[in-house]
Amino acid sequence: MITVLLISLGAFTATLLGGLFAIRFKDKLHLILGFSAGALLGAALFDLLPESFGIGAHYYSYSTMFALLAIGIFAYLMVDRFLLPHQHVDHEGHSHSAGEGIGPLSLVIHSLFDGIAIGLASFVPAALPIVAAAVLAHDFSDGINTVNLVFRKEGRNKRARIWLFLDALAPIVGAVTTRLFIIPDQIISIILIVLSGFFIYIGASDLIPESYHGHPTKWTTILTIVGAVVIFIAVKIAGI
Numbered sequence: 477m478i479t480v481l482l483i484s485l486g487a488f489t490a491t492l493l494g495g496l497f498a499i500r501f502k503d504k505l506h507l508i509l510g511f512s513a514g515a516l517l518g519a520a521l522f523d524l525l526p527e528s529f530g531i532g533a534h535y536y537s538y539s540t541m542f543a544l545l546a547i548g549i550f551a552y553l554m555v556d557r558f559l560l561p562h563q564h565v566d567h568e569g570h571s572h573s574a575g576e577g578i579g580p581l582s583l584v585i586h587s588l589f590d591g592i593a594i595g596l597a598s599f600v601p602a603a604l605p606i607v608a609a610a611v612l613a614h615d616f617s618d619g620i621n622t623v624n625l626v627f628r629k630e631g632r633n634k635r636a637r638i639w640l641f642l643d644a645l646a647p648i649v650g651a652v653t654t655r656l657f658i659i660p661d662q663i664i665s666i667i668l669i670v671l672s673g674f675f676i677y678i679g680a681s682d683l684i685p686e687s688y689h690g691h692p693t694k695w696t697t698i699l700t701i702v703g704a705v706v707i708f709i710a711v712k713i714a715g716i
Contacts, residue, residue, distance in 0.1 A: 483608045487647035490612045494619025495640040506687045510696040512613040513683035514703025519610030520675035532665030548673020591650025
């Protein structure tokens with residue numbers, strides 16, 4: 477429990493730092509988002525999926541586990557498109573909507589699920605450090621996005637700070653809720669697979685396009701690859 481709370485506090489801090497970074501270094505945000513995308517994809521492909529298949533192989537067929545992975549990807553797609561439709565705010569302050577537009581509340585919900593990911597990963601100790609690293613990188617990006625969305629659109633620092641604080645608090649709330657019950661291995665495997673689908677969707681469909689929008693540079697792509705490589709190396713080191 478102490479470890480989960482410490483990592484949650486780290487997510488809280490990462491979100492706040494991301495928001496402050498957005499204010500201070502607004503012209504470099506695409507590089508951080510690119511790295512975060514690679515970290516999330518790396519966490520899913522190099523850690524969560526192997527761990528979930530290692531546990532789930534005792535209970536489910538491979539076709540079932542791949543179906544669960546697909547469910548995770550498409551379930552997040554449905555939520556993202558119909559419940560939390562996107563509104564992109566570019567670096568010139570212009571709003572570009574898809575659907576009805578996304579509000580800061582959706583970013584808070586994102587961070588809530590990040591906290592849940594930390595709490596659930598604690599049931600698989602080997603996966604916890606990698607999940608924590610990926611979540612910290614993602615929450616840093618969430619802090620950036622929260623400030624961009626609120627500050628650039630409405631131009632009010634006070635409102636941006638309020639939403640940034642709520643976004644930073646959400647991972648702690650999410651992580652604590654997972655300590656209220658015990659989850660068997662069969663369910664843990666399913667959760668890790670579905671969570672992998674979430675990470676793959678967020679990295680590939682959200683963070684990569686966001687990092688590349690308006691900044692189609694080679695360095696953005698390079699940092700995405702670097703993010704994945706860092707997670708791959710971390711997984712290998714942790715496995716020694």
